[in-house]
Amino acid sequence: MKLFDDYELNLLTFKDDFKDSSDFLLKELKTKNSRMFLACMDGLVNSLLLSQMIVEPICDFDKKCESPREYLELLQTQIVHCPEQNEVTTFDDAYYFLMSGFAVVVIEGCSTALAFGVQGWSRRDTSEPSTEANVKGAKECFVETLNDNKALLRKRLKTYHLKQKQLSLGNSARTPVAICYIDDRADKTIVDEVEKRLKEADFNTVLDYGELLPFIDSDVKSFFSCVGTTERPDVLASKLLEGRVAVMVEGTPFVMYTPYLFSDNFSSLDDYDNPPFYSSFIRIIKYGAFIVSVFLPGLFVAVGTFHQELIPPNLLFLIATNEATTPYTLTVEAVFVHLVYEIMREAGLRLPDSIGHAISIIGAIVIGDAAVSAGIIGAPMLIVVAGTAISSYVIYPLYESLAVIRIIFIIIGGVFGIYGLMLGAAMLFCNICSLNPFGVPYSSPLSPLTKTALVDVLFRGGWRRLVKRRVRVTNLEGVSVDD
Structure with missing residues (x-):
């Protein structure tokens, strides 16, 4: 349902929908230009930011505007200096932003509201991974907050080619989900297919990554999954550089990525920090x-x-x-x-x-x-x-x-x-x-045999040799940097 031009109807709808919700906060403001109300969720916003970046600038503004639309545009461009802001035209979108830590401002006489990002909920600090232990690698892992996870990945991959496309999944309560890929490495058809499968998943709400995993996985009945998971930003960065596509879900520290190959089960981060002869020895032990x-x-x-x-x-x-x-x-x-x-x-x-x-x-x-x-x-x-x-x-x-x-x-x-x-x-x-996830054989590069890719499967070649190859999961032959 779209927002009304009538201020009282909008106010009544908000109050009625959040009746008996003790964490719902609503404050009415009256300026020289118009009446308005500000809504947010207690515990999801930073009260100091809300006061300094939104409430005080609005109350201090004394310039007269000719129409509610002009006042709305001034709020966006001159009055409120919040970098994260969105226009909202429906109640569903307004409620989605409220649950995401935004403050929603509804102006009298305007059917468009503004949502300002002032998130401030408590979150878990980045700590050492619990399921992917390593000796010599980094000691940080993903957390339960989607924005923090996107920032951890961006810190690892400082390139504009890294894309993090955000979706909202769920019919009753929408959950933010991000599709991450490197646009000059990932196959566009894989990215489009992953997005299509996620959008076709009919959920009331998404509470964990495991609910989405079967929709991304192969349709062939098997004990093995074609979707990998990791809680390490460095591991995910290396997978994206190989042309894979990742899916982050709000509320879980585990990130899915696909296509996932059988040989991926036998490699670890420490393999690339240890000497090649020892890493190869350990991999042979793992296959055994x-x-x-x-x-x-x-x-x-x-x-x-x-x-x-x-x-x-x-x-x-x-x-x-x-x-x-x-x-x-x-x-x-x-x-x-x-x-x-x-x-x-x-x-x-x-x-x-x-x-x-x-x-x-x-x-x-x-x-x-x-x-x-x-x-x-x-x-x-x-x-x-x-x-x-x-x-x-x-x-x-x-x-x-x-x-x-x-x-x-x-x-x-x-x-x-x-x-x-x-x-x-x-x-x-x-x-x-x-198994053939997204056209990539699950058993590759062992079957079909790709000799040039075996340098990093059964045995781990030295970095002088690995650095000369640009391997993509859709082209395991690799491309020499000289080409």
Whole structure:
């Protein structure tokens, strides 16, 4: 509904819509030119800025204007010296700016209001990232305020090519969302498609980034996501320089970016601060940890159930001795232990920090000692589960996917043996290769193979070599600076 020319109708509508809202503030002002009222939300505005930048200049202005429109233009250009201001023509837009920390001024006889930015709510200071720990990199992360996050990114990328296009999503309560990209690096079709998908998402309101993620992700059914998340400005800056598109959501410190490739799960910020030989060594370990985390429990169950001849005699005798005292098959035992481990992990995450350590103590005593001593589970199985759990934490971005895939492969190994595992592995890798977010193969540059891009996938080349390439996610061949 549009604002009225009638001052009393506008005033009545504001008061009626915010009835019983104790944080809604409204003050009527009367000057030589016109009556007006100023509305804002307590706690979202800076009272000092509101008084010095808006109220005092309006009350001190004594020049006579011929029309309300002329007075409105003078408010914009001469009277109020607020750099962030917007014209408002509807009640919905006025309320949106109110909830965003703006002060809305409505003038008698004018159907256009003004919204001045005087935000002043409390916010969390930039601190060290909690989910992307590093040794040598920066110690700052995104926060829950969209404007602060845009400023952190702008501080990293001091170029006019960085675009941060802001949208408002939600039917009932609109949430600010920003699409970030570098216009001379990102593919315009990807930017347009991301914006289109966001606008087509039919939400009452957007409370967290996870609500938008499925709309940006690939339509192919898979355990793997084609949308990455980060809370580090430096990581996001590097992704944007590769031609990716990011989405920031008000109220969350995590920023989404796409296209996200399978190989991105195995790189970290420290890789580019450490010597190339060590970074390459760590990446090989990460790929090995992925194989161990997915296949080790299922392989242990398959070999112990169907292919005992593959186990060395001494080790086979040790495993058989331990498993002979347990009442369950290897398959049931493996699934049971993994489920108990996931329950303990979830409990440790949700408990307050002051008592969270109790879970690790109970787990070590009950699972690690008492269960083995009582013959409920075998010691070899416990070792396999522990090794698998540690391996899955090495590639933490894939943890949720691996936790489910691991149990599926345990069941396949217990029912079909090694041959079933081989077929399951083929299906898994085919699924990875079938993902094609925004026309970029999820498995690239490994499949299809791009030899020049392998310098920063399995191995990490030196900076003397990396600095000569301008890699974009849509062109992993890279372009030499000499070109």
